[in-house]
Amino acid sequence: MDRERGHLPRDVSLASSSLNWVKLVGLGNLSVGKTCLIKHFCESKFSSGYQPTVGVDYGFKIQNVAGLDLRVHLWDLSGGAEFLDVRNELYGETDAIFIVFDVTNKSSFDAAEAWLREISKYGPPNAFVYLVGNKSDLKSKRILSAAEAKKWATRQQMTYFETSCLNGDGVESMFSSILEAIAKQRGLV
Numbered sequence: 790m791d792r793e794r795g796h797l798p799r800d801v802s803l804a805s806s807s808l809n810w811v812k813l814v815g816l817g818n819l820s821v822g823k824t825c826l827i828k829h830f831c832e833s834k835f836s837s838g839y840q841p842t843v844g845v846d847y848g849f850k851i852q853n854v855a856g857l858d859l860r861v862h863l864w865d866l867s868g869g870a871e872f873l874d875v876r877n878e879l880y881g882e883t884d885a886i887f888i889v890f891d892v893t894n895k896s897s898f899d900a901a902e903a904w905l906r907e908i909s910k911y912g913p914p915n916a917f918v919y920l921v922g923n924k925s926d927l928k929s930k931r932i933l934s935a936a937e938a939k940k941w942a943t944r945q946q947m948t949y950f951e952t953s954c955l956n957g958d959g960v961e962s963m964f965s966s967i968l969e970a971i972a973k974q975r976g977l978v
C-alpha cells in the first residue's frame with residue numbers, strides 16, 4: 790500500500806486497545822456446570838474444544854455495563870488436573886475467576902478450597918475471585934444451604950452467587966456483578 794503516514798484517521802492498534810477487553814475464567818470440578826454457565830451467558834457465541842490435549846471451552850459476548858461495551862472472553866478449563874499444563878496460558882491477563890461447585894455435590898464444594906490454593910499459587914495476583922453454587926434448581930438434592938456456602942465464601946473474602954443453568958436463575962446477575970466490579974476497578978464507570 791502506498792498510503793502516506795497519518796492518512797488513516799486513527800491508528801488501528803490504538804483503536805483496538807481503546808476497546809474494553811475483559812477475560813473471565815471458570816474453575817471447578819468436572820460436571821459442576823462451568824460450560825453451561827458460559828453457554829448460557831454467551832448464547833450463540835460459544836465454541837467447544839474438547840480435544841484431549843486442550844480441554845477448554847470458550848465463549849465471547851459484548852456486554853453493556855453502565856453504557857459501556859465490554860468485550861468479554863470466557864474460558865472454561867476442563868476440571869481434570871491433567872490439563873494444568875495450560876494454566877499459564879489460561880491465567881494470563883485474567884480479570885476475574887469464578888470457582889463453581891454443584892450444590893448437590895459435597896466433594897465439589899470441598900474442592901473449592903483446593904481451587905483457591907491453585908489460584909493463589911499459579912493464578913493472576915490481582916484477579917477478582919468469586920464462588921458460584923450452581924444447579925440451585927435441584928432443591929430436593931441439595932447437600933448445602935446457600936447460607937452455609939455464603940458463610941464459607943465470606944470467610945475466604947469471596948462474594949457468593951447462586952445460579953441455575955436449567956432455569957437461568959442468577960446467571961445474568963452474577964456475570965453483571967462481576968463485570969461491573971471490573972469496570973469500576975478500571976475506573977471506567
Ligand SMILES: Nc1nc2c(ncn2[C@@H]2O[C@H](COP(=O)(O)OP(=O)(O)O)[C@@H](O)[C@H]2O)c(=O)[nH]1
Nearest residue numbers: 819820821822823824825923924925953954955
Ligand atoms: N439441573 C441442572 N443441571 C445442570 C446445571 N448446570 C449444568 N447442568 C448439567 O450438569 C452437567 C455438566 O455440565 P457442564 O457445564 O458440562 O459442566 P463442566 O464440566 O463444569 O463444564 C450437564 O449434564 C449439564 O446439563 C444446572 O444449573 N441445573
Ligand SMILES: [Mg+2]
Nearest residue numbers: 823824846865
Ligand atoms: Mg466444561
